[in-house]
Amino acid sequence: MQGATSVCTSVRSIVLLCFVLIGLPFVSAQAQTLADKVIEHDLDNGLKLLMVERDATPTFTAYITLGVGAVNETSEYRGVAHLLEHMLFKGTRTLGTVDYEQEKPLLEQIEQVGAKLDELRTRRDVDPDEVQQLEQRLDRLQQEHKKFVVKDEFARIYAENGGVGYNAFTSKDLTSYLISLPSNKLELWAAIESDRMKNAVLREFYTEREVIKEERRRSYETSPRGLLYENLLATAFTVHPYRNPIIGWMSDIENLTLEETRSFLKRYYAPTNTVIALVGDIDPAETIALIERYFGDIDPGVPVMPVTAVEPPQNGEKRRHVQFDAEPQLSMAFHKPTLPSREDYVFDLLDQILGQGPTSRLYRSLVLEKQIATAVSTYGAPGARYPNLYVINATPRHPHTVEEVEEAIMAEIERLTREPVSEAELEKARSRLRTDRLRFLRGNNGLARMLTYYQSVAGDWRYLVNYDRKVAQLDAEDIVQVARQWLTKANRTVVTLSAEGEKQ
Template sequence: MAVFFCLLFWVTPISAATLEDRVVEHEFANGLKLLMVPRPEAPTFTAYITLGVGSVHETSEHRGMAHMLEHMLFKGTKTIGTTDYAKEKPLLERIEEVGSRLDALRARRDADPEEIAALEKELADLQQEHQQFVVKDEFARIYAEHGGVGYNAFTSRDLTTYLINLPANKLELWAAIESDRMKNPVLREFYTERDVVMEERYRAYETNPRGMLFEHLFANAFTLHPYRNPIIGWRSDIENLTLEQTRDFLHRYYGPVNTVIALVGDIDPPAAIAMIARYFGDIPSGLPVPAVSDVEPPQRGEKRIQVTFDAEPQLAIAFHKPTLPEHDDYVFDLINQVLGQGRSSRLYRSLVLEQQLVTAVQTFSAPGSRYPNLFVITATPRHPHTTAEVEAAIYAELERLGREPVSAAELERATNRLRTDRLRFLRGNEGLARMLTFYQSVAGDWRYVLTYDEIIAEIGAQDVMDTARRWLHAGNRTLVTLEREAQEQ
């Protein structure tokens, strides 16, 4: 699977051929995995902490939990983010007790509105009182004061990552902060943050045409597998997340046994190992995240969905496909290049330049990588052309891909572009750290990247034709169109 990353630092190039010799690995007794690449050229380092826990690991009882925890773990610990935790703790307990009662009452159909209103006021008053103990954005402030940049986190369907770039002499500061976050997190401001997440969902999905398009695409392409669910959760999921469930999910899975740390930059591996052992070594392992047992059944026919939304028409087409390390997944990386990457790609030349049917066309794999996923094509019709015209033009190119061999020049161009993109992110500290933790978590071994170019180079035109015919057909596709409601004449 091709992965492209934004790079913050450009340092001495590193190739896949030399990467194996430069990565220093260490696994601690509690299961924590550490991957290091020393690069002393600049006095900085990038740190990635990746937990192999994402929305794919949620059940119907706690969808949206992984994303919610990403928000909550910015709130601090017993020593960070509070003015006085000893005084704060009893108030947090009262907030949880009232919030839990309010959630239970709201879930009842016969609930008394006046009783709900009274509990809402009590909760609001407690939360207001709690603000005297809250120190906002304390992690970010500490890192910024010590030269940190790029402090961030993200949740995907497959994993959750926290990252920062720091001066080389701040490794112990990082270890102290991040081990404290793993040992002593405090889920403060839970109910207010839950409201923030619901607003985020409203803006990103419910009032966003592209978010709505993809939400419908994934929910309909998958009938069983949890890849069908949005990372943020459905609205009712967020409304019903509880503090007790969130804490249980955190303590169960956010432990060393599911964690990979990558340190890339001006570091001394033996010293780093000793330091991480000192700060992280006494953290309980936690429970390994169980593999998802749901297996998506084969699709038996085309699915077509039309979404009515007041926005410019769009369409998205998805085809089920294997994921890494299956051979067809490598082939799809080439198909992605040939069809949709760059101005020389087939779909761009045909739909944008020659026929002028669309203003934009994209291809990519989604929504995750740990389990079989989708090859997706999206397009925005150029007025006055319709989604039906664009759909027909896309199918013509897919049919051609399975009927005619890709030219040697196209295949070479696609192979070279994949290699160039890969080398580009291997050059940056952040790109390399992200690559190491991603493949270690999703593929089970970061060494997946070492043989990638060799396998890609062995794929020929016949492989592309066979893979296209095997997967890019009507019975395996899901189509979602987003259209304005028809106006009455």
């Protein structure tokens, strides 16, 4: 679903899928490395353009990634990045409206009434009748406004011109907009997306805010997995904003104002924080000229400031139980460093050995041999720009309990701290990482996504180029040391979920 796909997006698929070779079937045995294939161009306003020419099909994929996400929000406007993801599908001064000049005065009236209503709702001495009157007035204005709105015009134009995969997602660390189009539609894409960056109109703000409140109810408050994950982050992190949900808490959504949202947009959704990747049947020289023409005159904006909050050492196990009418579930998290630390590379290997696939140690032990769990999964969360978590989830098989499952998980972890993995198991993990990466980047979409991701999060897309060499330097003793240092009880957060009254 466009504009709302990433609230629960796992970082796991991004952190592990990084490549050295393009790996396409049409590339010869003497294929150039990724470092040779990527063409960079920096605009004067700070926008970075990354291009890879692939002419197997007359199409291209475009990713626009802004290095701003939920981690960059403060307590005054949590949830604004996700809200903006929705709002930027609403159009511009020329798209999404039948007549912006006539629409504009009505939008101003809607904002005035909506802002007054938001202010009244925060007051303790509010007059309920005044609130009701303003609500009715806002509803009338919004009904009148509908006659100016052209729904989903971006999507319609792209679809009519052969576009596929039009979407967006927000994560803790960034926001991306993506589309694949025929190669002769590159200028159309540039015209639309530069217009969105220059002239976005945040129409239907108050109705969309209600949509997001319903999304939160559906994805978190009535979802056992959402509840478990949200409570895990809020328990594991005390200080760092990684503790907050991307969508925001319900009170955050209710109190997000149009003024705050517009201010966040103007500051950060700008060239200085933007990476564009274009992969496919493109001419790099012509593409650079095109991007300069459409994006070069946009104001640079304000660089996103790094998060200064540092999560203190945990120094003691944390536990929480969530009562919810669902089958029992367990989630266990350990704090860990992030890229480009050596430990992060080790965790990629460790994760393959411990939790990825039906031959992993946890799956074999808990699901196949002991048959005490119906499912087990592992992943990194909730972001990668800052130190994060290594997470293990498991669902007990009735009548087994979360205690049994937790004990079995810790037994496998302790085994990692005692016994170095065999060279065969280590090489199998390396091979799976390589295979997964090559499969992922075989398409234009995967490569475009990874280029913008690592440029934004790691600060340089070349992180991809050195990845295999870094992993190859690791040995079994590295895994033992990392497991001993980070996979400890004192560094652990455990959250369980089950119906009230069930044994924990």
